[in-house]
Amino acid sequence: MTEDDMDALGLAATLSQSYVRGISKRRVFPGDMELVSLEAFREPWPDGPSPAAETIRLLDAAGSPATVATTGSRYFGFVTGGALPAALAADWMVSAWDQPAALPILSPAVAAIESAAARWVLEALNLPTSAAVSFPTGASYGNLIALAAARRAVLLRQNYDVDELGLRGAPPFRVIISDEAHSTLIKGLGVLGIGRQAVEIVPTDDQGRMRLEALPPLDDSTIVCVQAGNVNSGSFDPIADIAARTKAAGAWLHVDGAFGLWARAAPQLAHLAAGIEHADSWVTDGHKWLNTPYDCGIVICRDPQALHGAMSITAAYMPEGEIVPAKDRLIEFSRRARGVTVWAAMRVLGRQGLSNLIETCCKHAQTLRAGLLKMGWTIHNDVILNQVVASYESGERTELIRTAVNAEGICWFGPTRWRGQDAIRMSVSSWATAEGDIEAALDAISAAMISTAQSPTPSS
Ligand SMILES: Cc1ncc(COP(=O)(O)O)c(C=O)c1O
Numbered sequence: 001m002t003e004d005d006m007d008a009l010g011l012a013a014t015l016s017q018s019y020v021r022g023i024s025k026r027r028v029f030p031g032d033m034e035l036v037s038l039e040a041f042r043e044p045w046p047d048g049p050s051p052a053a054e055t056i057r058l059l060d061a062a063g064s065p066a067t068v069a070t071t072g073s074r075y076f077g078f079v080t081g082g083a084l085p086a087a088l089a090a091d092w093m094v095s096a097w098d099q100p101a102a103l104p105i106l107s108p109a110v111a112a113i114e115s116a117a118a119r120w121v122l123e124a125l126n127l128p129t130s131a132a133v134s135f136p137t138g139a140s141y142g143n144l145i146a147l148a149a150a151r152r153a154v155l156l157r158q159n160y161d162v163d164e165l166g167l168r169g170a171p172p173f174r175v176i177i178s179d180e181a182h183s184t185l186i187k188g189l190g191v192l193g194i195g196r197q198a199v200e201i202v203p204t205d206d207q208g209r210m211r212l213e214a215l216p217p218l219d220d221s222t223i224v225c226v227q228a229g230n231v232n233s234g235s236f237d238p239i240a241d242i243a244a245r246t247k248a249a250g251a252w253l254h255v256d257g258a259f260g261l262w263a264r265a266a267p268q269l270a271h272l273a274a275g276i277e278h279a280d281s282w283v284t285d286g287h288k289w290l291n292t293p294y295d296c297g298i299v300i301c302r303d304p305q306a307l308h309g310a311m312s313i314t315a316a317y318m319p320e321g322e323i324v325p326a327k328d329r330l331i332e333f334s335r336r337a338r339g340v341t342v343w344a345a346m347r348v349l350g351r352q353g354l355s356n357l358i359e360t361c362c363k364h365a366q367t368l369r370a371g372l373l374k375m376g377w378t379i380h381n382d383v384i385l386n387q388v389v390a391s392y393e394s395g396e397r398t399e400l401i402r403t404a405v406n407a408e409g410i411c412w413f414g415p416t417r418w419r420g421q422d423a424i425r426m427s428v429s430s431w432a433t434a435e436g437d438i439e440a441a442l443d444a445i446s447a448a449m450i451s452t453a454q455s456p457t458p459s460s
Helices: 003-021 032-042 052-066 085-097 108-124 139-156 183-191 239-249 260-265 304-311 339-374 395-408 435-451
Strands: 132-134 174-178 200-202 222-227 252-256 281-285 297-301 387-391 414-418 421-427
Touching (some): 032 052, 108 132, 108 260, 108 297, 108 339, 139 297, 139 304, 222 239, 260 339, 297 304, 387 395, 395 414, 395 421
Parallel strands (some): 174 200, 222 252, 252 281
Antiparallel strands (some): 132 297, 281 297, 387 421, 414 421
C-alpha cells in the first residue's frame, strides 16, 4: 500500500463529503456545461499506471458535475430514494471490508449484521418473524427470486421438481398478474421461462388496482402476483380480499411492494397494506423508500424451505433451525454485503424515524397535490401515498412545462402515461425533502407555466 493509495482513500472521503454537503446546491439534472466534463472519459487507456489520488480527483472533477442529484432534496423522478448519510457511510465500510458475503465462513461479520437487518425488516413490515430474508440488487431481482421459489413450490405440490427436471415436461401451473404489473416483474416471467404471455391478466380500475370481480378462480397450482404501491398512482391491489381467496384455494400469493410495502412501517398508512401479511412472498427495496444507497433490494419468503429449495443446489432439505447461508437464499454466490446498509439505515432511523420518513413523504405529496390543483392542474390519482400524477391543459402543454422546469435545474420529475393520458409523475421518496423543497418545486412549475404560455406546442 503506497502513500498515493492512502491519499486516494482520504481524497475519496473528502470529495464525497463535499458532494453530499453541496448536493442541494447543484442543478438536479446536469446542464450542457456540466455534461461537457464527460469529455474527460474519452481519454485512451493509459499504457502505464496512473496515480491513484489523481484518478479519484479526475473522477470527481469530471464525473460529479454530470451526476443527477438523486440524493438531493428536489429529485422527484421515477421512485428514487435518496441515501441516508449513515447508510452511505456504512456502504463505504462495506467497500473497505470487501467481503464476498456468501457464507458465514467468508464473513462472520456480514452474516451477523445481515441477520440483524433481516430481523428488523420483518419487524418494521410486520411480517412473520420466521420468514426468510435476503438482499438482492433490487425489486426486479427480488421478484425473479420469489417467482422461482413460487414456481418450485406449486410444482412440488404436483410431485414435480422443476429445478431438477426443468420446465419441459412440467405439469401445468398458472400465473396471474394485473395489467398494471411492473415491467420488471413481467421481464422476470420471461427470464424464468414461464412466458410473458403465458399468464392470466386481470384488468384494473382507474387507480390501477386489480379488479377483484375479474380475478379468475384459483387453485393450488396458481401463483397470484399483486402490487403494493403502483409505480404511477401509488395504489394498492385489494390484497386482503385476494389473500382470502389464495388462502382458500391453496394458491401462492406474491406481493411486489418495491416501495409501497414500507407503508406498513407507518401507523397512519399501514391500513393501505392490510392483509399483506397473509402472502407467501414479498419484495421491496432498500434503495427506494428506506433510502439506502444503490443497490439494495429485499426478498422475503414465508416458508424458508421454499426459498432455500429454489436457491440452493446442494440440499433439498435444510435441517430444522439451521441458518441458511446467504448464497442459498438468492442467486449469486459472491455478492456485495448490501444488507449492511439496511442495518445502518434502520438503526439510525429507529422505529419512529422510519415511520416519520414515510409519513412525511406522503404529506409532501399532499402539498404538491394541493399546490398543483390551486394552479389549475388536473390530478389523475387519489394521492394516498407518495405519488402524484398530474397534467395541465393537454399532454403537449404538460410536456412543455415539464421540460422547462427540468431545464431550470431546480427540481426534476418524469413524464408518464396514465390511463391513456400523457402526464407528469412526481414521487416523493427522499429523506432529504423538506417543505421548502416542495414550495421551490411548485414555484418552478408556476414560473414554467408562465414562461411556456406563449410557446407553440409540438402539435400546433
Ligand atoms: C412496483 C415496482 N416493482 C418493481 C420495481 C423495480 O425495482 P428495481 O428498480 O429496484 O429493480 C419498481 C421500480 O420502480 C416498482 O415500482
